[in-house]
Amino acid sequence: MTAPAPTLVILRGNSGSGKSTTAREVRRRYGRGCALIEQDYLRRMVLREHGGDSTTPAVAPGFVVATTRAALTAGYHVVLEGILHTGQYGTPLRELIAEHPGPAFTFWMDVSLEETLRRHAGRPELAHVTAEMMRSWYSPLDLLGVEGERVIEEASGLEDTVARILGNSGLTDAPALTPCPVTCPHCARG
Numbered sequence: 486m487t488a489p490a491p492t493l494v495i496l497r498g499n500s501g502s503g504k505s506t507t508a509r510e511v512r513r514r515y516g517r518g519c520a521l522i523e524q525d526y527l528r529r530m531v532l533r534e535h536g537g538d539s540t541t542p543a544v545a546p547g548f549v550v551a552t553t554r555a556a557l558t559a560g561y562h563v564v565l566e567g568i569l570h571t572g573q574y575g576t577p578l579r580e581l582i583a584e585h586p587g588p589a590f591t592f593w594m595d596v597s598l599e600e601t602l603r604r605h606a607g608r609p610e611l612a613h614v615t616a617e618m619m620r621s622w623y624s625p626l627d628l629l630g631v632e633g634e635r636v637i638e639e640a641s642g643l644e645d646t647v648a649r650i651l652g653n654s655g656l657t658d659a660p661a662l663t664p665c666p667v668t669c670p671h672c673a674r675g
């Protein structure tokens with residue numbers, strides 16, 4: 486009997502759409518055995534690479550997908566979140582989904598430019614990001630076009646969005662597959 490394959494959840498949306506907060510809460514509620522992969526952290530912190538358009542060569546798309554693939558191969562359920570514009574990330578993400586032997590779920594946080602700007606204004610740690618920058622990055626309904634892709638409307642609050650992602654993806658009832666929560670003495674105690 487083969488072991489079950491882990492679940493892949495891809496959460497995409499424009500800057501200020503709530504995807505990072507949502508992804509962190511999905512992973513927190515799942516617990517050990519679920520990896521959170523944040524595009525911005527890998528691109529900006531690890532690689533120190535600027536974002537770009539589809540004509541600018543970039544390492545980040547391949548790096549993000551390779552990191553995701555490594556976590557899945559190790560048995561982690563994965564929540565991958567980021568803007569992940571289709572111009573640079575569309576092809577690698579579609580290939581990742583097609584090659585993944587387990588369930589894959591893709592969500593787009595559909596939030597208006599006006600609302601993303603309003604939300605961003607309340608984030609003092611990102612004061613260096615201007616409204617003009619956010620306007621230039623904004624891409625309405627930048628869907629991957631994969632089967633089963635779901636759109637989460639702006640009116641959906643955090644609680645409803647997290648519950649929807651956990652429920653639609655099956656993570657609500659999916660067992661952990663990685664050694665830590667399965668065989669770790671620390672996890673067994675607690």
